[in-house]
Amino acid sequence: MTEQKLEVKEKKEEFEPKIIGFLCNWCAYAGADLAGVSRIQYPANIRIIRVMCSGRVDPAFILEAFKNGADGVLVAGCHLPSDCHYLTGNFKALRRVLLLKKVLKEFGIEPERLRIEWVSASEGDRFATIIKEMVEEIKKLGPNPLKAGGKANV
Numbered sequence: 001m002t003e004q005k006l007e008v009k010e011k012k013e014e015f016e017p018k019i020i021g022f023l024c025n026w027c028a029y030a031g032a033d034l035a036g037v038s039r040i041q042y043p044a045n046i047r048i049i050r051v052m053c054s055g056r057v058d059p060a061f062i063l064e065a066f067k068n069g070a071d072g073v074l075v076a077g078c079h080l081p082s083d084c085h086y087l088t089g090n091f092k093a094l095r096r097v098l099l100l101k102k103v104l105k106e107f108g109i110e111p112e113r114l115r116i117e118w119v120s121a122s123e124g125d126r127f128a129t130i131i132k133e134m135v136e137e138i139k140k141l142g143p144n145p146l147k148a149g150g151k152a153n154v
């Protein structure tokens, strides 16, 4: 392996992604809280923003997070189809995220950086698994192209 390739590999290994998580108050946030109180280990790469419902997450919040250098964004809410405390917020969130993934691609941001998941208040282990998976996936992608001054143009 050349010295340059070795250096790139080392940089990728050093890279610790910053993930912004928008978690709904009633399910996903409670799931994250359970992971915490149960002392389930997961990477400390996520910064959590509590919202009342995943349907409250405006696509502009997600774009703003990427613009400010987030390497990944997680939107997490109550399970489909009927756990949302506001009835259809989770469906709205899903529709928006799927649409936004297409838009991100146009901007040169890999759609895999944005993820939507359903986590109930009793699924602390599921929350931890999602974060572990997300960190691994984003480590493979590398830093947000906006941070690197690269190809993205939001």
Ligand code: FES
Pocket (backbone or CB within 6 Å): 024, 025, 026, 027, 028, 052, 053, 054, 055, 076, 077, 078, 083, 084, 085, 086, 087, 089, 090
């Ligand atoms: S209240 Fe949790 S997704 Fe709506």
